[in-house]
Amino acid sequence: xxxxxxxxxxxxxxxxxxxxxxxxxxxxxxxxxxxxxxxxxxxxxxxxxxxxxxxxxxxxxxxxxxxxxxxxxxxxxxxxxxxxxxxxxxxxxxxxxxxxxxxxxxxxxxxxxxxxxxxxxxxxxxxxxxxxxxxxxxxxxxxxxxxxxxxxxxxx
Numbered sequence: 001x002x003x004x005x006x007x008x009x010x011x012x013x014x015x016x017x018x019x020x021x022x023x024x025x026x027x028x029x030x031x032x033x034x035x036x037x038x039x040x041x042x043x044x045x046x047x048x049x050x051x052x053x054x055x056x057x058x059x060x061x062x063x064x065x066x067x068x069x070x071x072x073x074x075x076x077x078x079x080x081x082x083x084x085x086x087x088x089x090x091x092x093x094x095x096x097x098x099x100x101x102x103x104x105x106x107x108x109x110x111x112x113x114x115x116x117x118x119x120x121x122x123x124x125x126x127x128x129x130x131x132x133x134x135x136x137x138x139x140x141x142x143x144x145x146x147x148x149x150x151x152x153x154x155x156x
Contacts, residue, residue: 035098
């Protein structure tokens with residue numbers, strides 16, 4: 001979990017802001033940067049699961065919605081390994097898709113959006129506002145790619 005006054009919090013959110021800025025100028029590279037974020041977080045999730053699994057239960061204290069608190073308290077506590085490994089595998093797949101092209105990248109960007117929106121209610125546990133910033137970057141990239149595709153089809 002990220003303390004909102006820690007240097008890590010500012011570094012994480014600073015990197016996310018740079019990715020968002022990059023998305024306007026170089027959407028392909030920004031998509032790959034987000035892919036790297038997914039790879040890194042998948043790795044971190046597995047390390048935390050092995051070394052400090054109780055850390056995930058701390059998310060209960062920072063979750064914004066009661067449903068998230070109940071889910072962590074009831075289901076997540078019992079099935080933590082399966083859930084974290086599943087999330088990590090999904091992160092790896094999204095990351096791979098972001099390094100792809102065409103429809104694969106579009107699908108991965110959509111999945112990344114859903115993922116970021118799903119973790120945003122964990123607040124400090126998700127280094128908020130990082131998920132919102134990265135979801136904005138995904139939207140910019142989707143818009144840029146779609147605009148590029150439209151320009152190509154209208155001229156072709």
